[in-house]
Amino acid sequence: MMQNIAMDDGVEIAVEQSGNPEGPALVLVHALAVDHTVWDLVAAPMRASRRIVAIDIAGHGMSGVRASTTETPQTLDRLADDVEQVVAALGITRADFAGVSIGGMIGQVLGVRNPAWLRSLTLVCTVSDVPDEAQAMWDARIAAVRDQGMDGQVDATLERWFTPAFRDLAPSALDQVAAIIRTTPPEGFIAAAHAIKGLAMGAKLPGVKVPTLVASGAQDVGSPPEAGRAIAAAIPGARFELLDPCGHMGPIEAADPLWKLMDAHLTKLA
Template sequence: MMQRITTDDGVDIAVEHSGNPDGAPLVLVHALGVDHTIWDLVAAPMRATRRIIAIDLAGHGVSEVRPSTPEQPQTLERLAMDVEQVVAALGIERADYAGISIGGMVGQVLGVRNPAWLRSLTLVCTVSSMPVEAHVLWDERIATVRDQGMDALVDATLARWFTAEFARLAPSALDQVAAIIRTTPTDGFIAACEAIKGLNMTPHLGGIAVPTLVISGAQDASCPPEAGRAIAAAIPGARFECLEPAAHMPPIEAADRLWPLIDGHCA
């Protein structure tokens, strides 16, 4: 079931409910440029026992785009507030959270903010800081999308997100992801890129006090395993796991190995 929840700044956030309505809630947040459906293969085996809350970030999927300007860019803090407000609107008192890529960045912000509902964190294929020298890359992607649209990013994105062997064995899976990327609103993608440029959670990770699992893909060039290990080392009591083989999109490439890790961590 899809539902729309309006945030305090008037942006409608889309949420898909599935699974056992009486089960322990698990909030899932996707990567940049896609939507909540990338979690489908992970959520499927957990639906019998868990209540799945899969959120489309602002400007992704069927959520509204949040206006974002260079003077007032969208931030990860704002995206974390969206998640908090969704959880509150649903009347959820305690929930686990799993996020991949930008979803993992939002998860770090939530961990530091420490909302009362947050029971555990799973951070998948993510990083904790974005150095200034990397801003050029993000500015180039923003310029490409403005000039050529989302289609211009598809081939390079798929090459980064999946191992060559998976791409050979499962071309239809890549086609599905490509279709989602192409339909992501340009302004929504750009606003999320601006949020990522502001990522600076490394100095604050020691303040995360909930049980945390950090998962990397061994072949992930975007968010390499050493970045995941560093996040886990900085969070008190955190555990690190590395999936081999897997690149940046384990919810699709390694769903059969990812979901037991998340489910066991949330137990």
């Protein structure tokens, strides 16, 4: 069931709820330029026992676009505010959170905030900091999308996100992801990219107090395993797992091992 929830700034955030409404809540947040459906393969085997709350971040999927400029950029804190307001609007008092890529960055912000509703984190294929030397790359991607739209991002994104073997074996999956990328509003991509540019969580991660699972793709060039290991090392008691083979889109390319890791992680907390 899809529904729109208005945020305090008027932007409407789209949420899909599925699964067992009486089960423990699991909040899912996707990567840049896609939508909540990238979690479908992971969510499917968990729906019998869990209440799945899959969010489209601002400017993605069915959610409204939040204005963002270089002078007044959207931030990860604002995107974390959206998650918290969705949780509150749905009357959820306790929930686990899983995010991939920018979703994992939002998860880190939530973990440092440590709200009362947050029971655990799963951070997938993500990093904790964007170094100064990467700022120019993000500026170039923002400029390209502003000038050319999203079509020009598709081929390079699929090449970065998936291993060559998976691209050969699962062309239909890549077609589905490509279609989502193409329909992502350029303004939504740009706003989320502005938020990513401001990522600086590494020094704050020791403040995360909830049980945390970190999973990285062995072949992920954008969020390499060493970045995941660093996140796990910084969070007290966190566990690191390597998804191999897997590029950047763990919930698709490594859906089966990932959902099993998540299920074991969450079951231990029951």
